[in-house]
Amino acid sequence: MCGIVGFVGNEDCVDMLIDGLSKLEYRGYDSAGIAVMDNKQIEVRKSKGRLADLTAKMEKEGRLKGTCGIGHTRWATHGEPSDINSHPHGNKRISIVHNGIIENYRDLKAFLIDQGYSFVSETDTEVVAKLLDYYYDGNPVDTIAKVIGEIRGSYALGILFRDFPDKIYAIRKDSPLIIGIAKNGNFIASDVPAILKYTKEYYLLEANEIATLTKDSVSVCDIHKNPIEKELNVADWDLDAAEKGGYEHFMLKEINEQPTAIKTTIAPRISEGMPYLEESGMTKEMLKGYNRIYIVACGTAMHAGLIGKYVIEKLAKVEVTVDIASEFRYRNPIITDKDLVILISQSGETADTLAALHLAKENGATTMSVVNVKGSSIARGSDIVVYTHAGPEISVASTKAYAVQLSIMYLLAFELAYAKEAISEEECRRLTKELQEIPDKIQDILVLKERCQFIASRLVNAESLLYIGRGLDYALSMEGSLKLKEISYIHSESYAAGELKHGTISLITEDMPVIAIATQENLFEKTLSNIKEVKSRGAKVTVICREGTKDDKTFANHLVTLPNMDDLMMPMLALVPMQYIAYYTAVLKGCDVDKPRNLAKSVTVE
Ligand code: AGP
Numbered sequence: 001m002c003g004i005v006g007f008v009g010n011e012d013c014v015d016m017l018i019d020g021l022s023k024l025e026y027r028g029y030d031s032a033g034i035a036v037m038d039n040k041q042i043e044v045r046k047s048k049g050r051l052a053d054l055t056a057k058m059e060k061e062g063r064l065k066g067t068c069g070i071g072h073t074r075w076a077t078h079g080e081p082s083d084i085n086s087h088p089h090g091n092k093r094i095s096i097v098h099n100g101i102i103e104n105y106r107d108l109k110a111f112l113i114d115q116g117y118s119f120v121s122e123t124d125t126e127v128v129a130k131l132l133d134y135y136y137d138g139n140p141v142d143t144i145a146k147v148i149g150e151i152r153g154s155y156a157l158g159i160l161f162r163d164f165p166d167k168i169y170a171i172r173k174d175s176p177l178i179i180g181i182a183k184n185g186n187f188i189a190s191d192v193p194a195i196l197k198y199t200k201e202y203y204l205l206e207a208n209e210i211a212t213l214t215k216d217s218v219s220v221c222d223i224h225k226n227p228i229e230k231e232l233n234v235a236d237w238d239l240d241a242a243e244k245g246g247y248e249h250f251m252l253k254e255i256n257e258q259p260t261a262i263k264t265t266i267a268p269r270i271s272e273g274m275p276y277l278e279e280s281g282m283t284k285e286m287l288k289g290y291n292r293i294y295i296v297a298c299g300t301a302m303h304a305g306l307i308g309k310y311v312i313e314k315l316a317k318v319e320v321t322v323d324i325a326s327e328f329r330y331r332n333p334i335i336t337d338k339d340l341v342i343l344i345s346q347s348g349e350t351a352d353t354l355a356a357l358h359l360a361k362e363n364g365a366t367t368m369s370v371v372n373v374k375g376s377s378i379a380r381g382s383d384i385v386v387y388t389h390a391g392p393e394i395s396v397a398s399t400k401a402y403a404v405q406l407s408i409m410y411l412l413a414f415e416l417a418y419a420k421e422a423i424s425e426e427e428c429r430r431l432t433k434e435l436q437e438i439p440d441k442i443q444d445i446l447v448l449k450e451r452c453q454f455i456a457s458r459l460v461n462a463e464s465l466l467y468i469g470r471g472l473d474y475a476l477s478m479e480g481s482l483k484l485k486e487i488s489y490i491h492s493e494s495y496a497a498g499e500l501k502h503g504t505i506s507l508i509t510e511d512m513p514v515i516a517i518a519t520q521e522n523l524f525e526k527t528l529s530n531i532k533e534v535k536s537r538g539a540k541v542t543v544i545c546r547e548g549t550k551d552d553k554t555f556a557n558h559l560v561t562l563p564n565m566d567d568l569m570m571p572m573l574a575l576v577p578m579q580y581i582a583y584y585t586a587v588l589k590g591c592d593v594d595k596p597r598n599l600a601k602s603v604t605v606e
Helices: 014-022 051-061 105-114 124-135 140-150 239-243 250-256 258-269 284-288 299-316 351-362 377-381 400-419 425-459 472-488 497-502 521-535 571-588
Strands: 003-009 031-038 041-048 068-074 094-099 155-161 168-173 178-181 185-189 201-204 210-214 217-221 292-297 319-324 340-345 366-371 384-387 464-469 491-496 514-518 541-546 558-562
Touching: 003 014, 003 094, 003 155, 003 168, 003 210, 014 031, 014 051, 014 068, 031 051, 031 094, 041 051, 041 094, 068 094, 068 155, 094 124, 105 124, 124 140, 124 155, 140 155, 140 168, 140 210, 168 185, 178 217, 185 210, 250 258, 250 571, 258 400, 258 425, 284 400, 292 299, 292 351, 299 319, 299 340, 299 400, 299 472, 340 351, 351 366, 351 377, 366 377, 366 400, 400 425, 400 571, 425 541, 425 558, 425 571, 464 472, 464 497, 464 521, 472 491, 472 514, 472 571, 491 497, 497 521, 514 521, 514 571, 521 541, 541 571, 558 571
Parallel strands: 292 319, 292 340, 340 366, 366 384, 464 491, 464 514, 514 541, 541 558
Antiparallel strands: 003 068, 003 185, 031 041, 031 068, 094 155, 155 168, 168 210, 178 185, 178 201, 210 217
16 A cells, blocks of 8 residues: 655654655555655655655755655556656645545546646546646635545545645545644654654544644544544554554454455446446457456465356356466467466566466467556556555465455456356346445454464364365365465365365374365255264364354354355355464464565565
């Protein structure tokens, strides 16, 4: 996510802006910039790259000075990482920094162009800046209120108006923003770490509250200018804890960010209740033409592809082959220009997946990537890019990136099936609505952590575990097994439940715990018989199934139940206990959860 810092006070703000932005680097960024009221003029310095590149640029172009300014670290969503797309955006009259996604920026941009405005960047943020300029009537709060009424999406905005050189204005919805109250002045910031060096006291801005900061005052009002009294919060975090938002590890923070990540990823891809991937360039006409799809990826991303395979083949009746990228390139796959090859990658830099992309292009296939990092190599090399908006994933173990990759797989399956007339509009709407309910359902089941913590305590001393399931549950079990292995270093294996009796069941003893995923209603009875097979041979079984599953007390030693949804959607819920069980097992083992041994966040070598 982007980072925002602002300061207005009794001393020069430039060093404090840079220092504050440096404390937000954990949020991930690809460019940075500041705007300062320098001699009553808005002066901007911004640069692609790291903060060091920004400070070097300031040394070269002339250091800014002033006691009122705003700063930004950009995690690109609209427009490649570049100097011109960096924030702040605006003009001599108004300058803004923004964290979030404006969903209707295209319509607003067209309107402003009709009003004679021109644009230099590809960002949605520049549209907001020019809209503020368009509505500016000499009163910043009125202006902000008018603009808020026009934009849709998520935003945290820090705003400078040249006519008010000793004030900072701020407003947020869905993206975080706090107001820091310090002795030497007042701050705005995306998160507590940015201000901890100067103060622990802060206000939390609520949705669409407008804050006006001067060096010795902070006033807050609603969009109708009614004043709002704010409660002062005092941070009791140290800096390290603050970067994790108070969570012990980034992994736990990112598990908890999944509802927002999914919501931010799917919202721009659903139009009037129907899936809408056309903004990525994938048209319905193109979708109709594909009769074979390859999904190629590594690790967790490949596991997301497996779910995609099940859902696409069930709904669209289009053949899908899922390949591990490092195998795909050496097995001489049959690829033609009629095929669609989908590359899934959080980092967009995984060497094996990038090589698979090149192979697909050499054979004339249409390439589509599902990537979380804007402007990454795989994104830049693909014909079609569907960006996920999970924000930076810091923990090596992928959680929220997996969740948003699944959400794109579902949207693609729904749109493809509808384009192929394999499902009705009514069915497409129903499924799309179920997908939209997922963030709230995941929010509800995040309370399962205590239950999963208890289950983890029963697994922590195991030498090896089995994860079993059928259909979508089997595909999900692969991700559950990988999560456990990579962060707790306990060996585990994912196994098709129906295949156990063909050999592997010989491993089962009371020392081999089994985690059975049994969410698929149409396969439950069969999975239940496999559960009883292993239980009767001494295995302690943890079952993840639906609420209201009959006799759920008899066949499980430990039970996790999930809200009922369409069979197809259950992996989006079952992923949470999978992640929690792995996380708490690793914590109980005292492992370095966020940086497991031998692993890198992005494997850019073969
Ligand atoms: C997942 O927890 C691992 N960190 C790893 O399997 C990862 O999913 C894989 O290396 C692919 O990375 P990518 O999504 O960045 O391409």
